[in-house]
Amino acid sequence: MLKYVLKRVLFMIPILFGVSFLVFAILSFTPGDPASIILGNGATQEAIDQLNHELGYDLPFLQRYFIYVKDIVTKFDFGFSYRTRLPITNELMARLPISFRLAFLSILLACLFGIPIGILTAVKQYTILDTAPTIVALIFAALPTFWLGMLLLYAFSLKLGIFPSYGATTWVHFILPMLGLGLPEAATMMRFTRSSMLETIRQDYIRTARSKGAPERRVIWKHALKNALIPIVTIVGIDFAALMGDACGTEVLYSLPGLCTMIINGIRQKDVPSVMGATLLLTALCSLVVLLVDIIYAFIDPRIKAKYSGSRG
Amino acid sequence: MTSGTTEPKELMLEVKNLTVEYQSDLETVHAVNGISFSLAKGGTIGLVGETGAGKTTTALALMRLLPERTGKIRQGDILLNGTSVLKSSDKELMLLRGETIAMIFQDPMTSLNPVLTIGDQISESILLHNSQGRTPEQIQGRVDEVLNMVGIPPARKREYPHQFSGGMRQRVVIAIAMACEPDLLIADEPTTALDVTIQAQVLMMIRKLRDRLGTSLVMITHDLGIVAQTCDNVAVMYAGQLVEVGSAKDIFNRENSHHPYTNGLFGSIPKLNERVKRLKPIPGLMPDPTALPEGCYFSPRCAESANMCLKARPEVYVKGEHKIKCHKMRNVDGYVKEEAEREEAERG
Structure with missing residues (x-):
């Protein structure tokens, strides 16, 4: 391992x-x-x-690239921003927590809603408990993030004044962005959980479990869920990494100083070190999350664990 | 088969005019079309027929494990120890499954849950039917016992299905079915997925277990050799109907009259003691279960089919325990029309 x-x-x-x-x-x-x-x-x-x-x-070009890589490898120095002349490393460290928090909260919201509702819709397939959540999910999945974000802004900060409309100083600032980014993700997650669960409960081993006299709840939670979760874990991991680099609309809308805005501004101003720094950080995080997902796999699926350790154990 | 007038033995299982359909938006598949048979306590019945004859559907119906949305039991009744399986509540059904009636599934590669250890999968039914109040240690003891019985070292109970070969997995499937010592065991082609050497071992094991525990057995197979080895009663199934039912003696005695399909089945087995140049397979295919023939279901393939076979559904003719559903039997001495069967509403 x-x-x-x-x-x-x-x-x-x-x-x-x-x-x-x-x-x-x-x-x-x-x-x-x-x-x-x-x-x-x-x-x-x-x-x-x-x-x-x-x-x-x-x-x-090649010389610049060589110098850039050499500085990172030898001094762990990501250079200076062309515009502000400030070290990139500091800016990355300031922006990373914001992107991370936003992505983490959104994916958490998506899991908390998407997975249980997805299971429910699969178990109650073709009933009202399936169709109603499915319709709601389709609406959320179809809404563009920026539009949903604006609606939330309009309703909760402009009209009701419950949540602040910009900034990233307290956790309250993250609630609207979390909803804006997390609800469409929850919809995707729900649809995915539903199809994964539906496929699992049609497997022969589920019939075997029923043939032993296992009650339906036990069949779902003990026999089906663990198998259905295997593909879901992948989606959670990959989407978490993707949300960090994909939240441009949300970051701009709520003026969150995250990594996405850093890349966007960097591209606009031809600030090569800014774009490079943020991109490399996101790439590394993405690879690490995917690795983490693969490790989690081993704990869910004994077949994969055996493959990792290269033995029968 | 016990005849209707005298019942010398208690019946374990009685299936009356069972009719099962698979209903989809586009079509209705007539999988099982009014079959009736019974099985005495401790008895063994072999359900024989080619692929798609409705054998597995029958087995699943016995446990009410048909796919919920599509599989529908349209008619008939299933009595287990005298009580109706079809009228049982979900709760009663859960008590029956595993403890009173258990099933050995066909495909050992897909019938085991890949993420649970085989020990967990075997102990589950014991745990679910723990009326004696066994302690966890006693349950583990029972798991070891069952594993020993099917010839798997108990130390391997912490391993997962993927660590076992096909033959070993089939043993695990059998161990799961036997864990609670069920009164009725349904073995659905338990050896089809296995190679010949393992087949003999597995069959021997099922027989031994049956003899030791006095389990009644429904053996589903397309292999007449297996039937000859294990069953005292035989039911030949074709296109969702039982075309011939009888004791093994009745069926395997070639001197007797038989349904043309049964003859066809025997014609397609090689015999060691006869010089035959070629086997005689039954020509044609089983009828499409969404559009069954008007008359006898076997008539399109039957060498002996007459005009009336194409038009009218055949009656069942009985002699002792031997029942044959074929028009030609009306002229055979000793076979009389079964009255009860006439009341069965034929589909169509």
């Missing part, structure tokens, strides 16, 4: 290299340069060249 985890962690190295090279190349080969954006329209070519030189942007 430990060997497997180590192998997977080592496997992250080529992934990070690949992602960093791709993003770096895209940023470098798209038209424009940071200095002309920072200095604006009125700047002279001389001033632009001067600033680009200061930022190190006048060097050839």
Whole structure:
């Protein structure tokens, strides 16, 4: 098991290299340069060249990439933002908790609602307890996040004044963003749980359990749930990682200073180190979460555990 | 088979005019079409027929394990120890399942829960039917006992199904069924998924267990050899009907009259003591269960079929315990029309 985890962690190295090279190349080969954006329209070519030189942007692409990677590997230094001249590492550390908290709360909400309701709809298939939640879920899944976010803002902070509309200072600030991001996710989770559960309760071993005289509740909770959860765990893990990098609309709407806004602003201002830093951090987190999911698998499914340890045990 | 007039033995199972359909939005599959048979306490009946004859559907109906939404019991009754399974409440059903009636399922690869240890899966039915108030240690003791009985070292009870071979898994499936020493055991093709050497072992084991515990057995199979080895009664099933029922003697005695389908079944088995160039398979396929023939269900494939076979459903003709559902039997000496069968509302 430990060997497997180590192998997977080592496997992250080529992934990070690949992602960093791709993003770096895209940023470098798209038209424009940071200095002309920072200095604006009125700047002279001389001033632009001067600033680009200061930022190190006048060097050839491969050389810049090499320096960037070397600094990270040798000094764990992600460089300075072209615009603010502040170290990227500090900014990442300030923004990560916000993105993390938002994604975590949203996925938690999604699990708390999506999984139990998904199980209910599967067990009560074709009854009102199936159709009603399904319709509600379809509505939430179809709503664009930004629109739902605006509705929530309008209702709860503008009209009712219960929750603040922007900022990230207290946990109360996270309630609306959590709802805006988490409810559509809960809908997806519910649909997924439903289909996974439906497939599981049609398996032969469920019939075996019934043939032993097991009551329905035991059949569902003891025999079906653990099997149905296996694909759900994957979705929870991947979606959690995705929500951290996917929350642009929500972050912008509620003025949450998270990683997504950092990437968006970075792209707009050609701030290569900002975009690179946030992207690499998200990539690493994503890989770690997927690894975590795979480890959790082993505790649910003994077949996978046996595969990891490479033995029959 | 015990005839209606005298009942020398107590009946374990009585199936009366059982009719099962699978209903979907598009079509109705007539899987079991009014079958009746009974099984004495301690007796063994073999349910024989080709794939799709409705054997497994019958077995699932006996335990009321048909797929809830699609599988419907339209008619008939199933009496277990004299009480109706069909009229039982869910709670009564749970008490019956596992303890009074248990089933060995066909496919050992899918019938076991992959995420539970085999020990847990075997102890479950003991735990669920723990009227004697066994302690956890006693339950584990019983699990060890059952595992020993089916020839699996008890130390392996902490292992998961994927760690066992097909034959071993079938033993686990049998152990689950036997854990509570049921009064009636339904074995649904228990050896189909196994290779021949293991088949013999598993059959021997089922026989031994039956003899030791006095369990009544419904053996479902398409293999007449297995029937000859294990059963004292035989019911031949075709397209959801029983075309011939009788004691093993009646059925296996080639001197007797038989249903053409039964003859066809025997014609397709190789015999060691006869010189036959080619086996004679039954031509054609089983009729589509969504659109059954008008007359005798076997008539499209039957070499002996006459005009009336295509038009009228055959009656059942009885001689002692031997029952045959075929038109040609009306002219055979000693066989009389079964009166009770006439009342059965035939479908159509």
